[in-house]
Amino acid sequence: MVQAGPSRPTRRTALRKEGTGNIRKRRRQDEEESEASSNEEGSVDQHSTLTEKAAQKLTAEELERKIKDVVxxxxxxxxxxxxxxxxxxxxxxxxxxxxxxxxxxxxxAQERLEDIFGMRLAELPKKSFGTGGARKPVNNKEKTLKTYVLKNVLPQEYKETDIINWGKNEQDIMGLLTVILSLIHVNGRVLSNDQLTHYFRRLYLDGNDKFDLEKVLSTFVKQGYLDRQKTSGTDQSQNSEQDPLEYRWGPRAKIEMPENNLIKFIRALFGHDVPPDFDKQIERSSGIELAS
Structure with a gap:
């Protein structure tokens, strides 16, 4: 005699209980896998952080080598x-x-440069004028460029010309640069290309075999001693093949050549014929007030 199986309601109840048990089991498995995965990821992150910190540690020898490399x-x-x-x-x-x-x-590296070479890295200021030669007021708190040049920080008694062993050509070039910067300074801190050419003629430098003036000026601009900008004027000559230019002190000149030293140079050029109102003339032409 064949026995009848469980009734439909009984089978549904059994399947429902079995399904619920499987669901709970799968949930537990998913939670365990998720926890294991989380622990594994945390271990990887922790290992990565420790590796990064270890990479940032330098021995005293490595630190010394990097200081020397910067110098x-x-x-x-x-x-x-x-x-x-x-x-x-x-x-x-x-x-x-x-x-x-x-x-x-x-x-x-700064300490090493100063102790051994008498120099420090000085941060260059941004240009104090906009494009097209438009001048802006000079701000004592000029923003910087995160760019540096070496500046001589030796005491004044060690900066005398008879101590420094200049090469002949280098001495001539730096003398010309000092003259150009002086002319810019006493002409309201800006000098047009035409004005500069005029001064070169008066100094018998135009056509002088010693200097290729265009090349020298371009070198000064490249080195940062001069800033050369096209002017914004519209009254250009129709026959002119070049845009009018203006010259100002470049960022390197501002670092290497203090204005007071340049004024002493200008005064020395007059010798015993210094005008009695020399300081007033400098103040009017350069726009700075000299210390009495």
Whole structure:
């Protein structure tokens, strides 16, 4: 005699109980897998953080080498009369250690430059005028470029010309630069190309075999001693093949040549024939008030 199976309601109840048990089991498995995965990811993140911290640690020997590398880089770029940028220091010297070690390496390199070479890295200011030659008021708190040049910080008694061993050509070039900066300074801090050409003629420099003036001026601009800008004037001569230009002090000149030293140079050019109102003339022409 064949026994009848469970009734439909009974089967549905059994299936429902079995299904509920399987669902609970799967949920427990999912939770366990999720927890294991979370622990694994946390372990990976923790390992990555520890690796990053370990990579940022430098031994005393490695730190010393990076300080020397910054000093060498600064001297090399200065020899080529090129500025050195913060990004260049990071890329060529510090690399992955830049965030943790930039300040300490930079400061130690500054101390080494001053103690051994009598120089420091000085940050270049931004230009104090806009495009087209439009002048802006000079602000004592000029923003900087995170770009540096080496500045002589030796005491004044060690800056005398008879101590410095200038090459003949270099001495002539720097003398010409000082004259140009002086002319810009006493002409309201800006000098047009026509005015500069006029002064060159009066100084018998135009057509002088010693200087290729266009090349020298371009070199001064490239090195940052001069800023050369096209003027915004519209009254140009129709026969002119070149845009009118204006010259101002460049950022390197502002770092290397204090205005007071330049005024002493101008005064020395007069010798015993210094005008009695010399200071007043300088104040009017340059727009600065001289200390009495």
């Amino acid at each position: 060498r880089l600064a001297l090399f770029t200065e020899f080529r009369k090129q500025p050195i940028k913060r990004e260049e220091i990071v890329k060529k010297v510090l690399r992955e250690h830049s965030r943790a070690y930039y300040e300490i390496v930079f400061d130690k």
